[in-house]
Amino acid sequence: MIGNDIIDRSLAQKHIRSQSSRYWQKVLNKEELIWLKKQPDTVLAFHMLWATKEASYKVIRKMGATRNFSPKSIIVNQLTNSIYYDSLYLNVQSSWGNIFALAKITEDSIEVYAAQDKSKLEAAIFCRIKLPGTTHSAQSHYTRKGLYRELRKLLALSTEKFYIQKENSIPKLYISGRKAPIDISLSHHGNWGAFGFAL
Amino acid sequence: MSPEQIAEKLKKIIKQYLEEEIDLSKISLDTDLINDLKINSMHLVDIILDLEDEFDIEISDDDAEQMLTVGKSIEIIQQQLAK
Numbered sequence: 001m002i003g004n005d006i007i008d009r010s011l012a013q014k015h016i017r018s019q020s021s022r023y024w025q026k027v028l029n030k031e032e033l034i035w036l037k038k039q040p041d042t043v044l045a046f047h048m049l050w051a052t053k054e055a056s057y058k059v060i061r062k063m064g065a066t067r068n069f070s071p072k073s074i075i076v077n078q079l080t081n082s083i084y085y086d087s088l089y090l091n092v093q094s095s096w097g098n099i100f101a102l103a104k105i106t107e108d109s110i111e112v113y114a115a116q117d118k119s120k121l122e123a124a125i126f127c128r129i130k131l132p133g134t135t136h137s138a139q140s141h142y143t144r145k146g147l148y149r150e151l152r153k154l155l156a157l158s159t160e161k162f163y164i165q166k167e168n169s170i171p172k173l174y175i176s177g178r179k180a181p182i183d184i185s186l187s188h189h190g191n192w193g194a195f196g197f198a199l
Numbered sequence: 200m201s202p203e204q205i206a207e208k209l210k211k212i213i214k215q216y217l218e219e220e221i222d223l224s225k226i227s228l229d230t231d232l233i234n235d236l237k238i239n240s241m242h243l244v245d246i247i248l249d250l251e252d253e254f255d256i257e258i259s260d261d262d263a264e265q266m267l268t269v270g271k272s273i274e275i276i277q278q279q280l281a282k
Contacts, residue, residue: 015241017245023244050241067267068265068267069243070263070264072260135219136218137237169233189239
């Protein structure tokens with residue numbers, strides 16, 4: 001089971017409130033807060049933690065967790081002293097077991113991919129795409145289109161109709177009317193979309 | 200404060216975080232903030248902080264955990280106001 005999340009760093013920078021201690025306290029655990037306050041770039045560090053929690057939440061929802069809003073119940077462990085890396089592996093703890101996550105940081109975005117373990121994460125395919133639209137519907141539409149395009153290419157299915165239906169808020173892929181045994185995860189924020197799939 | 204008065208204040212707060220034109224007069228107690236109103240999950244924290252300021256209450260992590268629908272949000276505000 002996989003999960004992902006993407007943050008548009010230009011939007012993150014503009015979200016002034018998420019740079020306040022009051023906001024952090026609603027989202028982070030004690031250890032995460034201590035680590036965050038030591039970071040030279042707290043905007044980047046906070047949003048990396050947030051995206052890791054979001055991506056991990058998508059994994060545990062697929063494992064059977066009830067839908068809720070509880071960012072503190074997902075704990076990002078073993079944080080290194082700094083995040084001056086392009087890629088960063090993260091260990092995440094939840095009541096549904098440990099999650100393995102990979103954060104990819106570029107100038108434009110923070111992408112986080114998560115799975116139950118490293119081998120499942122490495123077996124999945126994850127992509128990031130630049131989105132042409134900025135409304136929520138347009139972002140969602142183009143992110144889905146990006147996923148369908150990659151899958152069509154990979155599976156050599158040029159004419160089949162792809163669509164997604166949510167079941168209990170979890171996206172499920174359908175190909176020509178049949179539910180496909182492909183685990184998917186999608187995310188979009190601002191100018192960026194990201195998706196992943198595991199065959 | 201009546202549930203209707205709370206709902207009106209809640210709608211005003213929610214409106215700030217809508218990314219698309221949504222007719223808030225049509226929302227019901229079952230309306231889901233993320234699935235129906237397409238509110239970005241980061242803005243759920245903004246809404247919680249705005250509600251704390253507006254009603255001069257404190258929303259605990261346990262309460263925040265359940266605030267995914269309009270109805271549940273109103274219920275939690277009511278409970279806090281009654282304390």
